[in-house]
Amino acid sequence: MSAASVSRLRVRYAETDQMGVAWHGSYFAWFEVGRTDLLRERGTTYRELEQQDLHLPVVEARARYRRPARYDDLLEIHTRVASHSGARVAFEYEVRCDGAADPIATGFTAHAAVDGRGRPRRLPAELRRLL
Secondary structure, eight states: OOOSEEEEEEOOGGGBOTTSBBOTTHHHHHHHHHHHHHHHHHTOOHHHHHHTTOBOOEEEEEEEESSOOBTTOEEEEEEEEEEEOSSEEEEEEEEEETTOSSOSEEEEEEEEOBOTTSOBOOOOHHHHHHO
């Protein structure tokens, strides 16, 4: 995957089990870090989108775990826009140990564009341009 954004983070103790292996649900929080950083790098933030009455709830998510992340590993979250259409946007992720070529996990999230009442709405033209 040619990444549009790379986020770095360290696996915290609270994200691991007794064996020091990262809990599977942590990956979805890491995907959110990647998404947030990608949007910021493209020139907007979730806060700015919400001020425009645009919310992007997750409507589909998946992860594939290849090797474990462990306590204190330095990770790179590679995030890219997979697709976007009138009222949806999707992202793909690769989680790599710092500097490694092969991912330890991959993921995908799809998001619906809705207003503050949860009604579908189109992605604004400016956001589509940024994506």
